[in-house]
Amino acid sequence: MGNEPRAVLAEGRAGTVAAQQVSRPRARVQTIDRQQGWLRSVVVEELVEEDHSVRAIWELTGQLDLSGYYEAIRAVEGVAGAEAIDPRLLVSLWLLAYSQGMGSAREIERRCSYHPAYQWLTGMRVINHHTLSDFRVRHGLALEELFIEVLGVLSSEDLVDLKRVMHDGMRVKAWAGTNSFGREARLRKHLEAAREQVVEMSQWAHDDDISPRQVAARQRAAREKQQRLERACEELKKIQAVKRGNQDKQQARASRSDPQARIMKQSDGGYAPSYNAQISTDAKACILVAAEVSQSGSDYEELVPAERRIEDTCGQPPVELVADGGFTSRANIIEMEQRGVNFIGSMGDGQAQSAGQLKRRGVALEFRTEAFVYDSEHNTYTCPQGQILKYESQEKRIGIIHYHYRASAAACQACPLKSRCCPQQGAQGRSLVRGVEDPVVVAFRQKMETEAAQQAYKQRGAVAEFPNAWIKDKLRLRQFRLRGLAKVRMELLWACLTYNVQQWIRLCWRPRLAMAQGGAPLH
Numbered sequence: 001m002g003n004e005p006r007a008v009l010a011e012g013r014a015g016t017v018a019a020q021q022v023s024r025p026r027a028r029v030q031t032i033d034r035q036q037g038w039l040r041s042v043v044v045e046e047l048v049e050e051d052h053s054v055r056a057i058w059e060l061t062g063q064l065d066l067s068g069y070y071e072a073i074r075a076v077e078g079v080a081g082a083e084a085i086d087p088r089l090l091v092s093l094w095l096l097a098y099s100q101g102m103g104s105a106r107e108i109e110r111r112c113s114y115h116p117a118y119q120w121l122t123g124m125r126v127i128n129h130h131t132l133s134d135f136r137v138r139h140g141l142a143l144e145e146l147f148i149e150v151l152g153v154l155s156s157e158d159l160v161d162l163k164r165v166m167h168d169g170m171r172v173k174a175w176a177g178t179n180s181f182g183r184e185a186r187l188r189k190h191l192e193a194a195r196e197q198v199v200e201m202s203q204w205a206h207d208d209d210i211s212p213r214q215v216a217a218r219q220r221a222a223r224e225k226q227q228r229l230e231r232a233c234e235e236l237k238k239i240q241a242v243k244r245g246n247q248d249k250q251q252a253r254a255s256r257s258d259p260q261a262r263i264m265k266q267s268d269g270g271y272a273p274s275y276n277a278q279i280s281t282d283a284k285a286c287i288l289v290a291a292e293v294s295q296s297g298s299d300y301e302e303l304v305p306a307e308r309r310i311e312d313t314c315g316q317p318p319v320e321l322v323a324d325g326g327f328t329s330r331a332n333i334i335e336m337e338q339r340g341v342n343f344i345g346s347m348g349d350g351q352a353q354s355a356g357q358l359k360r361r362g363v364a365l366e367f368r369t370e371a372f373v374y375d376s377e378h379n380t381y382t383c384p385q386g387q388i389l390k391y392e393s394q395e396k397r398i399g400i401i402h403y404h405y406r407a408s409a410a411a412c413q414a415c416p417l418k419s420r421c422c423p424q425q426g427a428q429g430r431s432l433v434r435g436v437e438d439p440v441v442v443a444f445r446q447k448m449e450t451e452a453a454q455q456a457y458k459q460r461g462a463v464a465e466f467p468n469a470w471i472k473d474k475l476r477l478r479q480f481r482l483r484g485l486a487k488v489r490m491e492l493l494w495a496c497l498t499y500n501v502q503q504w505i506r507l508c509w510r511p512r513l514a515m516a517q518g519g520a521p522l523h
Helices: 006-023 055-063 087-099 105-111 116-120 129-138 142-154 184-202 212-241 246-251 299-313 330-338 351-360 411-414 441-447 451-473 485-516
Strands: 167-173 262-265 270-284 287-294 320-323 344-345 373-375 381-382 390-395 400-407 429-439
Touching: 006 105, 006 184, 055 142, 055 485, 087 105, 087 129, 087 485, 105 129, 129 485, 142 287, 142 299, 142 485, 167 299, 167 451, 184 212, 270 299, 270 451, 270 485, 287 299, 287 485, 299 330, 320 411, 330 373, 330 441, 344 441, 344 451, 373 400, 390 429, 400 411, 429 441, 429 451, 441 451, 451 485
Parallel strands: 167 320, 320 344
Antiparallel strands: 167 270, 262 270, 270 287, 373 381, 381 390, 390 400, 400 429
16 A cells, blocks of 8 residues: 555545545535624723733833823813823833834824734723824933833842943944935035925915815925935034045035934944944843933944943942943043943954054064064164164053154165065154053053953853843834934833833743742743
């Protein structure tokens, strides 16, 4: 039987099925009628299970001081007018939406009509997307206070101690497209066209095909476009101000749709319009203690502001601050020492960079800087051929002093090995630089060689990059949905706030719920 061809077996099974169909009546099954209307009773409290995260969000928001939101409400008791939507409900809706990786106000409105968790929150009401959208971006100070309030709850649960804080930055793409960037001539051209359009639309009179409301909407859109282009021209001036050469200034570009976005290098090596999200994480339980958005593609200048934000948010500075090599500079090392913060970071000795520069200049290996002998008594260097390089000048920088030495031009011109030692020096003699670092920087390098500092730095990746991955993957914030530095900052705060709330649910609320139900605590 097992050796028969498949075709024979299939033919046999087909015959058996045909015989069965002849011998018995056709089976009756229930039909699906999707045109049928149903009238159902709904118990809102039973829409979600007891351990659903939406219950935890509602419970937490009930513990917080939301007075910053309530103060903006005009409707008060004893005065006629429609009741306002409870800010606690709007906060909870956004926290629930962000926790599900969704940042669209229209989608929240849609889910309020069918999704059990959203229906449970709203009591089966549908919240208008305009209300949701305005609420997200209109209460900046209240949102900051809300972030601090949640930190206070986490601190009371002994999840934050500021003994060790990891800081990191991540590039998040802006909503602007690459093709929205233009140079000055192109931006000016678009601006003039936008101004003409505003003037033309201001003279419109509605007809049968266009209602007054549509006319007003189009006029508002034209004005907003003009304002964005004016901001783009202003931002372009800021970009040109940091450029050095005239050629670079002429090549500077700004975005028409999101003028405050900047072209930044991404983790995949490409470039895209982005913002630099700066996030500080307490190492005890991976809780976010501060967040900010920067327009700079470099992280060097973001460490000191990050430490100040931590102190402003938490009321005290971190005992230890850990960051990678992108934040580690002599200026930051000295500043952290002055502020009394134990800074842990990765810092190279500069030898690789110096060797690369000498290689590009055609200097042979046997004539690299380390082959020259320094005489501290006479403050001179001696080259491998016995020529003396005398002290010439010094250059002071933050954290280091560069001492410059040079050999006589005549000695180098007569040297038979000049082509291997200083081929690009021309008529000048060979030069080199001796760097003397500030004692604070020297002490930092010595500290980083200790086992304790190295272990602290090894912990950085697991702590600092975990919330970054969570925000990008679980909250799906790989691209900001809002435009402009202020609104982008608020969107980052919403994401960081949601992350902290999710950690509270995981570490506090669910274990307590499991204990209350008589089970083992969940971890």
